[in-house]
Amino acid sequence: MAIIHQAELQPTKLELLAEWLPRQPWFTEPDTAALHKVGSYRFDDPAGEVGIETIIVSVGSSTFQVPLTYRAQPLAGAEPWLVGTMQHSVLGPRWVYDACADPIYVAALAASIMLGRPQAEQYLQKGENLELLAQTVSVQNTGPKLEAVPDVSSAAPRATDAGTAIEAAGLHLLVIRRLDLDEHPVGPLALTGTWEGQRDNVKLAAISDA
Secondary structure, X not given: OEEEEOOOEEOOHHHHHHHHHHHOOOOOOOOOOOOEEEEEEEEXXXXXXXXXXXXXXXXXXXXXXXXXXEEOOOOOOOHHHEEEEEEEOOOEEEEEEEHHHOHHHHHHHHHHHHHOOOOOOEEEEEOOEEEEXXXXXXXXXXXXXXXXXXXXXXXXXXXXXXXXXXXXXXXXXXXXXXXXXXXXXXXXXXXXXXXXXXXEEEEEEEEEEO
């Protein structure tokens, strides 16, 4: 499960994204002045050290998917994928990365698609109590469910104008960035999602043999 703290963030996640998105090859809008958060979903880090959140944002006529990881220390070798740093009033400084370069996210995404591992339940920390939060994005996989995920620690992401391709352990994983809200996802080994106002499944990511 993911524990969400009642905290102030400086800068906010949307402020970081407003600066970072225009530099990405798959971002097709002229600016981020009207950037709006649609919702988000999370995966669990089995070690409990890395926050894994995928934020879905809209701006202009487009909807984008932005997977992020939050770390207490810099991730070695991932400087080109750093979105920025922020101060968390409870957890302290956080390094925010494009998650496609973070092996913790890649392993979690592969497990969701290949094993059917569910998204993390989110709880708000209120003093000593935890309050279950409603999911703003619900994700599911198209199967088939396999037995294991290979070691993806050497994942190599490559940004394109279509999304981010990740080659790891004989797998080709595509994280879709500009979402097609009208496409009807088909085929095995894909992750799809729905959210308020979007009742039809939207394809978010897929795996095929590299």
